[in-house]
Amino acid sequence: MRHPPVWLLDVDGVINVRRPLWGPSLHRGTASSAGIDWPIRWAPALITRIRRLAATRLLEIRWCTTWCPDADALERLFHLPPLGRALSAADLDEAEETDRVKLAAAREVLAAGRRLVWTDDTAVPDPGPVAAELTAGGRALLIKPHSRRGLRPSDLARIESFARQVRYAA
Numbered sequence: 001m002r003h004p005p006v007w008l009l010d011v012d013g014v015i016n017v018r019r020p021l022w023g024p025s026l027h028r029g030t031a032s033s034a035g036i037d038w039p040i041r042w043a044p045a046l047i048t049r050i051r052r053l054a055a056t057r058l059l060e061i062r063w064c065t066t067w068c069p070d071a072d073a074l075e076r077l078f079h080l081p082p083l084g085r086a087l088s089a090a091d092l093d094e095a096e097e098t099d100r101v102k103l104a105a106a107r108e109v110l111a112a113g114r115r116l117v118w119t120d121d122t123a124v125p126d127p128g129p130v131a132a133e134l135t136a137g138g139r140a141l142l143i144k145p146h147s148r149r150g151l152r153p154s155d156l157a158r159i160e161s162f163a164r165q166v167r168y169a170a
Helices: 044-056 068-078 089-094 098-111 129-138 153-168
Strands: 006-009 027-033 036-042 060-063 116-119 140-143
Touching: 006 098, 027 068, 036 044, 036 068, 044 060, 044 068, 044 153, 060 068, 068 089, 089 098, 098 116, 098 129, 116 153, 129 140, 140 153
Parallel strands: 006 060, 006 116, 116 140
Antiparallel strands: 027 036
């Protein structure tokens, strides 16, 4: 049996954005990390799509964000089920640059023989050798949203389509 693709999901600039393109509705709240309350803004329709995809099990969704040690606060705020964590507190404490740690997490998914969906506004590589390495053979879908707009409805459609292709591929 094939395992579903792993979706490495960032928060800031991906979900937590100033102007999401999901219609006029924007929710606001706060989530605590390291004892600090941070303002969070998100499109409820985006969270609904993420929640639905998590329930279908078309994808294994893992947080891949500096929020990983405190992702339970996000899950409560967004009413999401517990999701996996791609990064540990130790990974983040030891990192000089979080984008490199996130890239290592993406490579780890692929090295385990899994397909990859990676959404991050900074860490997803621009077109070039690293992006080509990750996407070789159609094994990864990389989405780098605009940091003020975050994921768009068309991005979620691409993610779902990628997951379904993998699921039903021979």
